[in-house]
Amino acid sequence: MEIKRDSYLNKLIAAKNNGMIKVLTGIRRCGKSYLLFRLFYDYLLAQGVEDDHIIKVDLEDRRNKNLREPDALLEYIDGQMKDADMYYIMLDEVQHVKEFEDVLNSYLKIPNADVYVTGSNSKFLSKDVITEFRGRGDEIKIAPLSFREFFSVFKGTREEALEEYMTYGGMPKLIDIADDAKKIEYLKGLFEKTYITDIKERYNIKHDAELGELIDIIASSIGGLTNPTKLKNTFESVKNVSISVNTVKSYLDILSDVFLVEKSIRYDIKGKKYIDTPSKYYFSDIGLRNARINFRQHEITHLMENLIYNELRIRGMSVDVGVVVLNTKDNEGKSQRKQLEVDFVCNQGSKRYYIQSALRLPTEEKREQELRSLKNIDDNFQKFVITEEAIKRYQDDNGVVFMNIYEFLLNEDSLKG
Numbered sequence: 001m002e003i004k005r006d007s008y009l010n011k012l013i014a015a016k017n018n019g020m021i022k023v024l025t026g027i028r029r030c031g032k033s034y035l036l037f038r039l040f041y042d043y044l045l046a047q048g049v050e051d052d053h054i055i056k057v058d059l060e061d062r063r064n065k066n067l068r069e070p071d072a073l074l075e076y077i078d079g080q081m082k083d084a085d086m087y088y089i090m091l092d093e094v095q096h097v098k099e100f101e102d103v104l105n106s107y108l109k110i111p112n113a114d115v116y117v118t119g120s121n122s123k124f125l126s127k128d129v130i131t132e133f134r135g136r137g138d139e140i141k142i143a144p145l146s147f148r149e150f151f152s153v154f155k156g157t158r159e160e161a162l163e164e165y166m167t168y169g170g171m172p173k174l175i176d177i178a179d180d181a182k183k184i185e186y187l188k189g190l191f192e193k194t195y196i197t198d199i200k201e202r203y204n205i206k207h208d209a210e211l212g213e214l215i216d217i218i219a220s221s222i223g224g225l226t227n228p229t230k231l232k233n234t235f236e237s238v239k240n241v242s243i244s245v246n247t248v249k250s251y252l253d254i255l256s257d258v259f260l261v262e263k264s265i266r267y268d269i270k271g272k273k274y275i276d277t278p279s280k281y282y283f284s285d286i287g288l289r290n291a292r293i294n295f296r297q298h299e300i301t302h303l304m305e306n307l308i309y310n311e312l313r314i315r316g317m318s319v320d321v322g323v324v325v326l327n328t329k330d331n332e333g334k335s336q337r338k339q340l341e342v343d344f345v346c347n348q349g350s351k352r353y354y355i356q357s358a359l360r361l362p363t364e365e366k367r368e369q370e371l372r373s374l375k376n377i378d379d380n381f382q383k384f385v386i387t388e389e390a391i392k393r394y395q396d397d398n399g400v401v402f403m404n405i406y407e408f409l410l411n412e413d414s415l416k417g
Contacts, residue, residue, distance in 0.1 A: 003145065003153055003172060005035055007314070007412075011140050012040050012116070017086065021104050021133055022116040026142035027259040027284055028194050031172045032118040033058075033092050035142060040116070044088055053087050055080045060093040070099045074106060084112055091117045101133070108136050144285045145170030146314050147307070147409040158406050166303050167295070169287020187291035195260060195288075203254055210235070210243050214251050218261060218281050219292045223302040225266075225278040225321075228252065252281070259284050262313065267320040267345050269354075269377055280321050282309045300388070304405065305343060305357045308386060311409055312355070317346040322354060324373045340373035346415075352381040353415050359388050374400055384415065 012035070015022050024032040037056060044054055055077055057067055067073045073091075081087050089107065094100045094117040107113040147162065150170050154161040168174055168183050171190070177183050200208055217234055218226075228248040235241045235248075255261045262282050266275040283289035286306055290298070312319045322342030330336050344355040354374055361367045374383045375398055383400045386408050393403040408414045 001153055001175060002038075003031075003034075003149055003175065005031065005039060005145075005149060008035055008140065008142055009039050009043060012036075013043065015138050015140070017114050018138065019108070020136050020138040021108065022114075023133070023137050023139050024116070024118040024142055025139055025259070027144065028198065029171055029173060029190060030142050030144045030285075032142050034172065036090050036116055036118060037092060041090070049086075049088065052080070053085060054090065055087055056090045056092075058092045059096040068096045068098065070097055070103045073097055073103055077107075081112070086112050086114060089113055089115045091115070093118060095119045105133065105136075143170075143310065143314050145172055145175075146311060148412065150175075151410065158410070162405070162409075166286055166300070166307065167290060167298070169285040169290070171285060171287060174287070183287075184291060184295065187287050191288055191291055195258065199254055199258060202258075210241060210247065211251050211254075213239055213241060214248065215255065215260075215292055218252075218255070219283065219289045220297060222282055222289065223280060223305045225280060227277040227279065230278065255281075260288070262309075264309065264319055264321050264344075266323050268323050268325060269342065269345065270325055274320075275323060282306045284310065286310075301357075301359045304359060304388065308355065308357050308405075308408070309344065312344060312346050315348070315412065317348045317353075320345040320347075322373070324376045326376060340376060342373045342377070352379075354381060354383045356383075356385045358385055361385075361387055361389065371398065371400060374398070382415070 012022065024036060026032055037058070041054060041056065045051065057064055057073070057076070059068060067076055077089060091097075091104075094104070097103055104115060104117065107115050147165050147170070150165050151158060151161045153175055154164065156164075168187065171187070173186060174183055177186060196208065196212070199205060199211070205211060213235065214231065217231060228245045231248045231252075232243055232245050235243045252261075252263070256263055260283065262284060264280045264282065266277075266279060267273075268275055283306060286303055289306070309319055322345040324340040324342060326338045326340060328336055328338060342354050343357045344353075346353040346355060354377060356370050356374060358366075358370045361370065370385055374385075377383070383398075385400060385402045386405055387402065388405050391402060391404050393401065393407060395401045403414060
């Protein structure tokens with residue numbers, strides 16, 4: 001079953017022959033190899049590129065163990081290039097090659113070599129791309145399946161698909177697994193045997209109990225504001241574990257580095273400045289989050305917020321947590337300062353969107369609660385409320401657009417117009 005991933009495929013197509021090393025990064029098993037070796041490969045063939053001008057090497061395959069030596073890999077690739085026409089070089093799991101940076105940089109000045117690589121996040125992160133390829137690395141971040149991609153191959157209604165997606169997430173392998181128990185086993189194994197192992201190898205973590213505890217705390221409180229000091233106190237009061245603030249901060253940075261979670265910083269909308277702490281953390285895949293805490297917490301409100309955040313990031317937006325500061329007076333005339341939250345402040349170039357995630361709006365009081373922060377933003381950028389309720393899209397007298405979660409997720413242009 002072919003899963004179309006057109007948004008990423010189009011990014012590869014746009015980067016073709018740009019003189020840079022195209023580096024596909026992202027959480028392990030999110031579909032980087034499939035995108036490169038299947039979808040992009042098929043595209044090149046359809047464009048008339050001869051098969052012998054596409055050099056594919058799967059360096060995770062033990063049959064290619066000899067090509068993990070840098071000079072052997074160079075010799076092999078050079079031996080395949082027999083004329084001056086363009087050659088497309090695809091290397092999967094390139095971190096298996098010693099001194100792979102030198103190998104890849106060796107092709108930067110060869111005019112008929114166009115290089116594409118994927119790598120494990122144990123040794124190949126965004127910051128590695130920046131430092132290792134001397135400004136000639138073009139990073140393309142890949143996420144697990146979006147709901148739109150997932151639904152395109154799901155056999156069932158959109159409501160059934162959303163329930164499935166918000167339980168097991170969007171790791172592509174799950175499409176081929178029918179049994180729920182097997183899905184759970186896969187996700188738990190992926191977390192422990194792949195991600196935790198990667199982290200321990202890269203960062204040389206000997207005692208990972210505290211790291212595991214931190215992951216559990218973050219997973220149990222998605223959408224909640226927190227900071228290293230607050231998490232340290234949680235360790236001491238709930239887990240009876242002593243841990244330093246610096247260690248907590250280091251572990252949070254690691255979890256972000258390996259694409260397991262993303263940090264969303266608070267932004268003062270009226271003051272036009274960032275507030276460094278506290279922040280929110282969202283999981284890159286909801287299924288992995290659920291598996292980590294044994295599917296015990298299925299708070300639909302928080303899961304929907306995480307889902308919306310992931311979709312916004314997939315669309316290429318930077319996403320902050322908005323704060324609207326109000327200076328008012330109480331009944332006695334005393335000044336008071338209130339902070340109202342906007343779930344997401346989304347920026348993409350010159351465009352900005354304000355978004356509230358509201359599971360349901362059963363009463364006028366609840367509706368006004370969700371709108372209060374949006375009403376107190378005095379600029380002209382578009383404002384949205386996304387709800388699970390089966391409503392038809394409409395715009396109220398305040399200019400706020402209401403839409404249901406399905407329209408938002410399934411229409412990639414849902415924030416336009």
